[in-house]
Amino acid sequence: MLEVIEVSKNFGGLQALDHVKLHLEKNKIYGLIGPNGAGKTTLFNLITGLLPVSDGSIEFQGQELTSLPPHQITRLGIARTFQNIRLFPTMSVLENVLVAQNIHTQSGIPSLFQFKGQREKKLREEAEALLQQMGLWEKHRELSSSLAYGEQRRLEIARALALQPALLLLDEPAGGMNEAETEELLDRIQDIRNTGKTIFLIEHDMSVVMGICDYIYVLNFGKLIAQGTPEKIQANEAVIEAYLGREEA
Amino acid sequence: MLGSTYSLIAMGYTLVLGVLQMLNIAHGDVFMFGAFLGLTLAFLGMPLYWSLILAMLGAGIVSILIERFCFRPLRKAHFLGPLLSTIAFGILLQNVATQIWGSEPSRYPQTTEISQFQLGPILISSIHIIILATSLLLMIVIDQFVKRTRMGRAMRATSENQTNASLLGVDIFRVFTFTFFASGALAGVAGVLTALVYLQITPFIGIRQGLIGMVAMVIGGLGNLRGAMIGGIMLGVLEVMNDAYLTAGYRDMIIFGLFFLFLMFKPEGLFGATNRES
Amino acid sequence: MSVYLEGVLALMGINILMALSVYAILTTDQLSLGNAGFMAIGAYTSAYLTVKSGMPLLPAILVGALASSIIGLLIGIPALRLKGIYLVMATLGFGEVVRTFFMNFEPTGGAYGFRGPSGATLPLIYGWVLLSIFFFWLLTRSRLGRSLDAVRDDPEVASTVGLHVTLLKIGVFGFGAFIAGVAGALYAHYMFYIESNNFNFLVSAMAVLFVILGGMQTFWGAVVGAIIFSILPEALRFMKDWRLSLYGAVLVSMMIFRPSGILTRETVRDLGEWFGGMFRMTRS
Numbered sequence: 026m027l028e029v030i031e032v033s034k035n036f037g038g039l040q041a042l043d044h045v046k047l048h049l050e051k052n053k054i055y056g057l058i059g060p061n062g063a064g065k066t067t068l069f070n071l072i073t074g075l076l077p078v079s080d081g082s083i084e085f086q087g088q089e090l091t092s093l094p095p096h097q098i099t100r101l102g103i104a105r106t107f108q109n110i111r112l113f114p115t116m117s118v119l120e121n122v123l124v125a126q127n128i129h130t131q132s133g134i135p136s137l138f139q140f141k142g143q144r145e146k147k148l149r150e151e152a153e154a155l156l157q158q159m160g161l162w163e164k165h166r167e168l169s170s171s172l173a174y175g176e177q178r179r180l181e182i183a184r185a186l187a188l189q190p191a192l193l194l195l196d197e198p199a200g201g202m203n204e205a206e207t208e209e210l211l212d213r214i215q216d217i218r219n220t221g222k223t224i225f226l227i228e229h230d231m232s233v234v235m236g237i238c239d240y241i242y243v244l245n246f247g248k249l250i251a252q253g254t255p256e257k258i259q260a261n262e263a264v265i266e267a268y269l270g271r272e273e274a
Numbered sequence: 275m276l277g278s279t280y281s282l283i284a285m286g287y288t289l290v291l292g293v294l295q296m297l298n299i300a301h302g303d304v305f306m307f308g309a310f311l312g313l314t315l316a317f318l319g320m321p322l323y324w325s326l327i328l329a330m331l332g333a334g335i336v337s338i339l340i341e342r343f344c345f346r347p348l349r350k351a352h353f354l355g356p357l358l359s360t361i362a363f364g365i366l367l368q369n370v371a372t373q374i375w376g377s378e379p380s381r382y383p384q385t386t387e388i389s390q391f392q393l394g395p396i397l398i399s400s401i402h403i404i405i406l407a408t409s410l411l412l413m414i415v416i417d418q419f420v421k422r423t424r425m426g427r428a429m430r431a432t433s434e435n436q437t438n439a440s441l442l443g444v445d446i447f448r449v450f451t452f453t454f455f456a457s458g459a460l461a462g463v464a465g466v467l468t469a470l471v472y473l474q475i476t477p478f479i480g481i482r483q484g485l486i487g488m489v490a491m492v493i494g495g496l497g498n499l500r501g502a503m504i505g506g507i508m509l510g511v512l513e514v515m516n517d518a519y520l521t522a523g524y525r526d527m528i529i530f531g532l533f534f535l536f537l538m539f540k541p542e543g544l545f546g547a548t549n550r551e552s
Numbered sequence: 553m554s555v556y557l558e559g560v561l562a563l564m565g566i567n568i569l570m571a572l573s574v575y576a577i578l579t580t581d582q583l584s585l586g587n588a589g590f591m592a593i594g595a596y597t598s599a600y601l602t603v604k605s606g607m608p609l610l611p612a613i614l615v616g617a618l619a620s621s622i623i624g625l626l627i628g629i630p631a632l633r634l635k636g637i638y639l640v641m642a643t644l645g646f647g648e649v650v651r652t653f654f655m656n657f658e659p660t661g662g663a664y665g666f667r668g669p670s671g672a673t674l675p676l677i678y679g680w681v682l683l684s685i686f687f688f689w690l691l692t693r694s695r696l697g698r699s700l701d702a703v704r705d706d707p708e709v710a711s712t713v714g715l716h717v718t719l720l721k722i723g724v725f726g727f728g729a730f731i732a733g734v735a736g737a738l739y740a741h742y743m744f745y746i747e748s749n750n751f752n753f754l755v756s757a758m759a760v761l762f763v764i765l766g767g768m769q770t771f772w773g774a775v776v777g778a779i780i781f782s783i784l785p786e787a788l789r790f791m792k793d794w795r796l797s798l799y800g801a802v803l804v805s806m807m808i809f810r811p812s813g814i815l816t817r818e819t820v821r822d823l824g825e826w827f828g829g830m831f832r833m834t835r836s
Contacts, residue, residue: 034758051578073712082671094718095711111703115769115817124698128714132695188714297637298756302628349807354583357640358764359807361757366800375796481753485648492641523663527652538630541638 026051026223027072027192029239032081034067041067042247044081049192054214054224056238058231058258060267063244065227066108069194073105074098085192087155100128104190106181108197108227114170118180120160121169122152125187152187159183159213175206186217193217199233210238235259243267276471277510282464284494284502285416285485286457292497293433293453294550296349300340300364301461302484306477307367308333308462310375315384322470326408329466330459332418336367337458364480368470371477379474402467405467412463415501416456420499425452433497433548457474482526489533495543504545558674560741564782569735570755570776573764578768579700580646580721581707582631585640585756586647590750593620594733595740596660599669602741609671609741617733626730628722635716647756655748665747672741680734688771700724716769717787720762765806767813770820777814 029047033040034168042064042121049055057065064209071074072083074095083090088218113121126148133137156162159179164172169180178198185193198214201209207230214237218224235255243251243258245267251258258264283305289515290298296385312329320328324334348355409492420426429440440446468483469475489511494501536543570587577584589683598616601607606614652706660666691697693736702710703720758781764785766777784802790794 069753075708075712095708095713095714099712099714107709111706111709113702113709115705116701120698123695124702124710125713126716127695127699130695131698136695137687137690139695145695184713227566274806291637295638314555314820343804343808354636355807355811357637357788359759359804362761362800362803364799365754366804369622369796371793371801371825389671421812485753486645488641489645496637523656524652527649530645531654534642534649537634537638537642541634547824 026086027225028084029068029072030082030084032068032071032078034071034076034079034081039043039248042248045247045249046062046247047242049223049225050190052218052221052225052236053239054218054226056234056241056255057225057227057244058229058234058241059244059250062246063245064242066196067247068244069105069196069227072098074196088200096128099188099190102189102213104188104192104193104207105194106178106185106196106198106200108200110174110181111150112169112177112180112184114168116169117166117192118156118169118172119149119152119165121180121184122155122187126152136188154229155187174201178202180208182213190222192225192258195224195231197227199228207233234259276405277507278406278413278488279464279483279506280390280486280509281503281506282409282412282460282467283483284490285499286460286464286504287487287491288494288497288499289416289429289453289457291491292499293429294345294349294450295433296345298340298344298360298454298457299357299484300344300360302487303334303364303479304340304458304466304476304480304488305461305465305483306338306371306480307336308458308465309475309479310380310465310477311373312373312466312469313382313461313475314340314466316347321483322404326463326466329380330462330483331389333462333465335460336453336523337454337461338451339363340458341454345372345450345454346447361396363481368477375477375509377477377518379419379476380513381482382469382473382475406461408467412460416460417499417503425449429453438497487534491530492533492536492541493543495544495545495547495549498543501543501545503542508541560697560782561785562672562674564779564787565674565741566735566742566780567759567762567782568681569684569738570733570759571766571778572688572771573728573730573732573735573770574646574759574763575688575774576731577724577772578703578726578763580723581704582724583760584643584725584728586643586645586650587728587752587754587759588751588755589647590624590732591649591736591739591755592619592654592728592748593623593729593735593736595698595746595751596666597653597733597745598656598737599740600660600667602671603666609676613734613737613741615630615735616731616760620733621726624732625722625726627729631725632718632721644753645751646771648753651751651753653748654751655666659746660722660836663748665745666740667745668786669740669746670742670744672738677738680738681690684731684734685771685775695821716753719790760804763813765803765813767815767819769812769817771822773813773815780814 027049029045032042032045036040039084045068057068063073072090072091073077074093075141078091085101085103088101111126116124130144130148153162156165159182161176161180161183173178180197199210202210211233214224238255241253241255241258242249243264250263250267251261281306287298288303290296304418308329311332315325315328340360344359345356348359349457420429427451428444431442431444432446436446488508490505491502493508494505512529513525516528572585573590574584594616597619598612601612601615602609627750631639631642652658655663660832684695699715702713702715703717707717762781763774764776765781766775767773785795785799
């Protein structure tokens with residue numbers, strides 16, 4: 026469903042990505058790993074349209090993404106979370122989710138007069154369901170910035186889910202979580218996949234990656250150095266060297 | 275020949291913007307205050323060069339007040355905080371000036387001997403020479419100061435990164451105060467010189483002259499001291515040319531039109547901006 | 553009602569509209585220091601229509617405001633590329649360009665000003681004020697309002713949740729310009745005479761200060777700021793000569809001691825709860 030075809034990205038003299046080729050199929054969980062600075066988040070930024078590609082193309086369900094602005098890519102069915110959690114700080118927990126639902130309905134000037142209407146009611150019910158699912162409903166009136174770290178991560182995921190995407194990009198979703206929280210996260214991600222979605226996640230926590238990914242891509246210095254099932258990757262020489270070599274440097 | 279006064283005002287803007295990342299909208303009113311100080315001193319019978327020096331000091335002090343009341347309390351807040359506060363301070367300065375000197379135009383007394391002579395088709399008076407000479411002198415002084423002295427280096431370090439400069443032992447608060455003082459001093463001198471030419475001033479001249487100084491700063495490039503100098507002179511020339519070939523009415527429109535166009539299409543100015551505004 | 557009091561209230565109403573015009577654009581984190589330019593366009597356009605073309609007042613106001621909003625949209629487009637200080641200066645420059653334009657534009661009097669527009673009454677002015685407040689009230693609880701909040705908080709992330717950030721940022725310029733245009737039209741038809749200096753930088757600056765000092769987090773701040781700081785010079789009349797200086801000092805002090813303004817989001821929320829559900833000024 027998602028094809029990344031020979032994509033390169035350079036920033037002036039720095040080659041962030043070099044002829045990267047990926048292929049994602051429906052309803053699977055994919056992992057993207059690699060040492061820091063390998064270009065993983067850059068790839069996400071290219072897919073979601075926040076950055077333009079320098080070369081190559083990205084296709085999603087047959088549609089070319091590389092010339093589209095971010096909001097249109099989102100409307101096509103791709104949602105993401107951010108490595109350093111970017112919620113809307115002055116908006117409440119509920120509002121963060123509600124605003125993501127605006128793409129499903131009329132949210133221009135006519136919406137000024139519809140705040141008591143049926144559509145609004147339905148959106149709120151769906152938002153409540155999502156927040157219940159993520160265990161955040163009790164705090165729905167609080168400012169998103171007042172939440173604990175783990176709760177903020179869950180809110181980001183809830184907001185992404187509110188977009189009803191076919192493809193969900195998660196950037197280090199387990200960052201800063203302890204074992205219990207990570208276990209819960211794994212279950213949640215599996216649940217999401219079981220609703221028919223495709224998931225592509227960047228992670229450093231190998232227990233997460235090896236635990237739930239069906240297929241893994243490995244990046245180093247912007248190049249794809251390995252790909253395969255978790256077992257294959259764990260045994261792969263190049264991958265081991267990339268991680269260990271890094272520690273020595 | 276007012277171009278060089280625009281340069282002085284522009285340099286003041288650019289100093290504060292470059293070193294403190296802040297736009298001091300009250301700068302034009304500091305200029306106005308300098309003009310009035312010069313006027314008062316002239317009325318008291320003081321010769322020109324004394325008026326200049328004292329007005330310079332006075333304006334510098336007023337500028338330090340801006341630093342204390344508008345910049346320091348708000349510099350950690352939203353970056354526009356100081357800017358908005360200077361809007362209020364400018365209004366305060368205008369009101370105080372109106373209080374002290376009245377809102378009617380005040381005439382500048384003739385204390386200096388004016389001689390005039392022809393240079394080709396242009397009539398030059400000694401006033402123009404004084405303005406040009408004083409402005410050039412100050413421009414060179416400031417330029418060399420920033421380049422060669424310790425405080426100049428401290429200012430440059432602070433403009434690049436306040437935290438680092440402070441860690442390297444620079445007393446950034448002294449830098450702030452000095453920068454504002456220098457900026458105000460330049461404006462003060464420009465004020466007296468302008469008053470010499472216009473011969474009458476009101477508490478509201480700061481608005482227009484300040485804005486033109488801002489335009490000169492943008493044309494030269496934000497934070498670029500030499501650019502501000504050249505920008506001011508260019509605007510001065512533009513003014514003269516406009517009055518010669520078009521009617522005076524269009525003059526300001528052309529200047530502000532240029533201002534707008536530069537910001538839209540060439541915000542780094544003609545000589546490159548050093549400003550790191552995000 | 554004395555003529556004096558009526559004058560104060562009329563100008564206060566116009567100030568409220570100008571403050572709201574600044575706030576409208578500020579909802580997307582864009583600060584416009586040139587709304588006097590939009591005000592001028594609305595003023596001169598509507599005045600020309602009523603005086604020279606005999607158009608009735610209400611349509612003339614609408615056309616004037618529409619002209620202003622079109623210019624607003626046009627300004628909004630290049631404004632997208634400008635951040636922070638650059639945007640502030642560009643809007644400032646725009647305001648000055650408009651002012652100097654009308655100073656030279658012969659058909660509307662040029663430097664001599666334009667005499668003749670009349671017909672604006674206190675009820676008309678406050679009718680528009682209430683209408684605008686109503687619109688902002690709707691905005692606060694609507695989906696569009698939520699989109700604007702998201703854009704203000706983080707435009708990049710807003711685009712990744714599907715919001716058309718560009719359209720929103722340009723749109724609010726048009727909306728703010730419209731309100732300023734209405735203010736200008738009402739001003740012209742109340743004052744009977746307008747000249748380009750009525751729309752100078754100080755007017756733009758005061759509009760911004762109303763919003764900041766009143767509280768820029770909610771639209772009520774703009775309203776309250778305009779009311780308080782319109783009345784303050786009059787209330788300080790007992791100070792006689794020094795009242796304007798005191799006014800300036802109050803402005804500066806407020807920026808030092810309460811830079812978030814009189815009404816913050818929390819204050820409005822608390823007041824809202826105090827007044828019960830009907831006045832719920834915040835969302836959810």
